[in-house]
Amino acid sequence: MKIAVICNSDSLAFPTVQALAAQGLLGGVAILKRSSKILLGPLLAMGLSTDQVLQLNKISWQQEMQKWLTASDVDAVWVFGFPWLIPDDMLQMVRNGYFNFHFGELPKYSGADPIFWQLRNNERFASLTVHQMTADIDAGPVLWSKQLPIIKGENYGLLCQRLGFMAVDALPALVNNSNHLPVINENNEDMARYEKRPGHRELAINWKQHSADEIECLINAANPKYDGATAWIKNAEIRILEVSPAEIQLPEGAKPEPGTIVYADAIYGLIVACLENRFLKINILHMREGYFSGSKLFQMGIQTGEKFINLN
Numbered sequence: 229m230k231i232a233v234i235c236n237s238d239s240l241a242f243p244t245v246q247a248l249a250a251q252g253l254l255g256g257v258a259i260l261k262r263s264s265k266i267l268l269g270p271l272l273a274m275g276l277s278t279d280q281v282l283q284l285n286k287i288s289w290q291q292e293m294q295k296w297l298t299a300s301d302v303d304a305v306w307v308f309g310f311p312w313l314i315p316d317d318m319l320q321m322v323r324n325g326y327f328n329f330h331f332g333e334l335p336k337y338s339g340a341d342p343i344f345w346q347l348r349n350n351e352r353f354a355s356l357t358v359h360q361m362t363a364d365i366d367a368g369p370v371l372w373s374k375q376l377p378i379i380k381g382e383n384y385g386l387l388c389q390r391l392g393f394m395a396v397d398a399l400p401a402l403v404n405n406s407n408h409l410p411v412i413n414e415n416n417e418d419m420a421r422y423e424k425r426p427g428h429r430e431l432a433i434n435w436k437q438h439s440a441d442e443i444e445c446l447i448n449a450a451n452p453k454y455d456g457a458t459a460w461i462k463n464a465e466i467r468i469l470e471v472s473p474a475e476i477q478l479p480e481g482a483k484p485e486p487g488t489i490v491y492a493d494a495i496y497g498l499i500v501a502c503l504e505n506r507f508l509k510i511n512i513l514h515m516r517e518g519y520f521s522g523s524k525l526f527q528m529g530i531q532t533g534e535k536f537i538n539l540n
Contacts, residue, residue, distance in 0.1 A: 229403060230255035232302040232322075234293075234310050238267055239388040240331060240395065241308035246274055247396045253403065255302035258282040258293060260311075290318065297321050306402075307361065308395075316363040326361035327371065327402060331391050333357060334373075338366040340425040343387060347378065347449035348426075350441060354378055354387055358398055372398050381444075383451040383470075426450075432458045433468070434538055435487030440502035444471055456514055459536045466525075467514040474499045474509040487536040497522025498530065 231248055232255045235241035248254040257276065259267045261283040271281050282296045289312065297305070297318075304324040307314075309331075319326050332342020333355040346354045353375040362368040376394050378387065431454055433443055447457045447468050456467030476491055476499055484490050484501040491499040498510045510522040520528075 230302040232256050232305045234258045235308035236260050236263055237309040240392045243392045244395050255300045256280045258284055261285050327358050328361045330357045339423040344426055344449045345423045348445055350445045372401050383448045385452050435536055440506040440508055447471055461536050470512040471508040471510055474507040476507050489532055489534050492526045492532045494523050
């Protein structure tokens with residue numbers, strides 16, 4: 229049996245690629261040409277030859293992949309994070325079809341970047357769902373699934389690594405039962421909630437509406453893929469990459485507005501007031517000038533009493 233892998237992610241796909249290659253099952257890997265600077269080197273370091281790696285151009289990828297699949301004569305195609313819609317005639321080219329590794333529960337987390345949304349929504353578990361691909365996005369019967377507990381404070385990058393290693397667990401079922409895999413569920417599209425890829429609005433902290441837990445979840449979900457969650461202070465945009473809950477004793481009767489810096493010094497850095505009299509310490513942030521700690525931001529002139537503002 230030979231399996232081709234189409235991927236646009238190293239952390240999510242490469243453990244499976246390596247496992248397939250070690251078992252002599254890998255029929256080749258297709259990647260986006262625009263991602264080759266990140267993906268090609270590690271694939272070659274695994275021992276793949278340049279002939280085994282197809283680099284797809286956005287304009288001509290369908291013709292390139294059809295030719296590649298015909299020449300490689302693979303039994304199945306496994307897909308990890310491919311951004312372009314694969315037409316039905318191409319799905320029918322392969323004997324056992326295409327299996328999509330979707331890193332979120334289906335149909336609940338259909339759509340783009342379910343890893344972000346699972347972290348953002350403070351889910352207790354992240355899911356990997358393998359389903360037979362159809363011409364509709366994230367549709368088709370579910371053939372294998374598994375959940376992974378999310379670690380408190382875990383960010384996007386760490387969760388991707390752990391999900392990628394968990395994906396290897398699907399190999400025995402998918403390889404050994406490739407011709408008669410039982411359907412776990414029909415992936416009812418009527419129940420789907422299609423989540424779009426987060427944009428500027430979804431990545432912005434709203435200090436007046438988001439709780440401390442929601443802010444921390446958003447920051448973790450945005451690190452590192454989206455370079456942190458967005459905040460503004462002194463008319464400057466910053467991207468917050470890590471925070472932690474903080475305890476602070478304020479004067480009796482003090483009720484600072486959410487987004488207000490209630491403590492700032494060169495040792496402990498910045499502590500910000502949130503809803504319900506809770507507080508977050510800013511640990512790591514990014515500005516145009518570089519990456520800094522909260523302490524460095526204090527040294528750059530941010531003081532107690534200043535406020536982060538909402539622009540959304």
